Amino acid sequence: MSEMIELRSDTYTKPSKGMREAIAHAEVGDDMVGEDPTVNRLEARMAELFGKDAAVFACSGTQSNQMGVWAHCQCGDELLIESTGHIANYESGGPAVLSGVSVRRILGDQGRLNVDQLEGQIRGGNHHFAPTRLLCLENSTNLGGGRTYPLEQLHRVCDWAHENGLRTHLDGARIFNACVANGYRPDQIGALFDTVSICFSKGLGCPMGSILVGSRETVFRARRARKIFGGALRQAGIPAAACLYALEHNIERLAEDHANARIFAQMVSDIPGIRVDAGKVETNLVFFEIEKEVGTAAQLSSALKEQGVRINPTGPHRLRACTHLDVTEAQVRRAGEILREILFAGLRLESSVGGTYG
Ligand SMILES: Cc1ncc(COP(=O)(O)O)c(C=O)c1O
Known part of the structure; x- marks a missing residue:
């Protein structure tokens, strides 16, 4: 039989020759103490692309999402998410296990939420309720069907969340797919969210790696979460070199x-x-x-x-x-x-x- 046609997931991609060369020539250092020049370059580049102060490299999309949840919430808080969201369905109960955060799912439209669906969902100020602290969106949606948010809808939802005292996190595992499909820029997305998690191991074709971007203070907290979760790495310039290569070659x-x-x-x-x-x-x-x-x-x-x-x-x-x-x-x-x-x-x-x- 001829070669398999692999349509299960974009996570099955293998590093190309060019990417492998970039990996082979990566300059490295000890990232745990901030001395890996390639990781530092990648973090600076991603912070700049998304118009944020800072970024922190993570092993996986699950890890960077969970670092975001930990950075925004306290034990006992609650987050809101559309019912098909990856954080709610496929991260093994991470918010509860790692951050003591409960997840409240809201039925949306193909993985997307609008203000009408969110109105009235914020709880707190009453000892019966876990205080709602964080809104998590996904763009593009996975289980929701690969759908994307129009920029105006993201504006409305994030403005509503911030006006109501919530923090906002975007699971942007496939954010570059959404950017390419809609023609919006990463910094337009970064401007709306407190944190964005971006994956390199999906459509961008890298063997591993994700990034969380946000304010200096939030990324400082997320870096601590990464250490607690056992995800702080040493010569991480090796996977980071693949990510830098992907930014140049695999987005358009x-x-x-x-x-x-x-x-x-x-x-x-x-x-x-x-x-x-x-x-x-x-x-x-x-x-x-x-x-x-x-x-x-x-x-x-x-x-x-x-x-x-x-x-x-x-x-x-x-x-x-x-x-x-x-x-x-x-x-x-x-x-x-x-x-x-x-x-x-x-x-x-x-x-x-x-x-x-x-
Ligand atoms: C929307 C979304 N978020 C997060 C993740 C988690 O990424 P990882 O498998 O790298 O942990 C995935 C994985 O497919 C995903 O589709």
């Missing part, structure tokens, strides 16, 4: 991933038995559903795997395909064709033997 090209995601969504939208709203695909994530009578997401995922396409289920009938710098347009088209062939064979089988596709 995210538009190709978005175009490939649209191509895939369009192809899939024509297949009987599959439901996708191609018009809602803004970035590199395509969520689609297989109709119940046709089969389950797990069955479809394993049939695809047998044909050399990796796409994961995200629910009983829901799957997510993710484009990235290690898949070409031709591979994405091929994946769409294979999906069609599987569904066609399955539907034929269903009508001839009365079962689901095999």
Whole structure:
């Protein structure tokens, strides 16, 4: 069988030759005491890009999100987040475990919140309630479907939060996808939030690394959180060199991933038995559903795997395909064709033997 077409996640990307060379030539020092010149360069560059005073390098997006929660909150506080948010669903209860913070989920629209949904949700001033301290948003959304916030909506929500005494954190694991899709600049995003967490190990193609940007005081606290969480590193210039390389080479090209995601969504939208709203695909994530009578997401995922396409289920009938710098347009088209062939064979089988596709 020819090479697998990897559409499970942009986290499966492998460092390119150029990135590996940058890693090999990285200047390093002991970052724990602030002496790694490459990490210092990366932190300064990211603070400048997002228009913030300071930045701190972290191992992962989960770590930098949790450093943000720790830096903003006290034990016993509460944070607000849209119900599909990564911090609420996929960080292993981190806010409770690491910061003693409870998470209150609010139903939004494809991972996004607006002021109407938030109005009346702030609690405090009464001993029955955990005081609401922090609002966490996600842009682009992951489980929410790769959707992005229009800049005006972010303005309205962050202004509302600050006027009501909340601090604001953005889980910007894929913020550059949102910037490229919308044409807004990182500093326009940085101006709205107290902290932003940005990942390098997703669409930017690095082996690891995230950054938290914020004010000097907040980043000082976040750096302490990183130490407490066991995430302070030594010669971290090695992964940081990959991140600097990605900032130069891998941002503008995210538009190709978005175009490939649209191509895939369009192809899939024509297949009987599959439901996708191609018009809602803004970035590199395509969520689609297989109709119940046709089969389950797990069955479809394993049939695809047998044909050399990796796409994961995200629910009983829901799957997510993710484009990235290690898949070409031709591979994405091929994946769409294979999906069609599987569904066609399955539907034929269903009508001839009365079962689901095999
Ligand atoms: C929106 C979002 N936030 C945070 C993370 C966490 O990143 P990591 O896997 O590096 O901890 C992810 C990971 O996919 C994500 O999609």
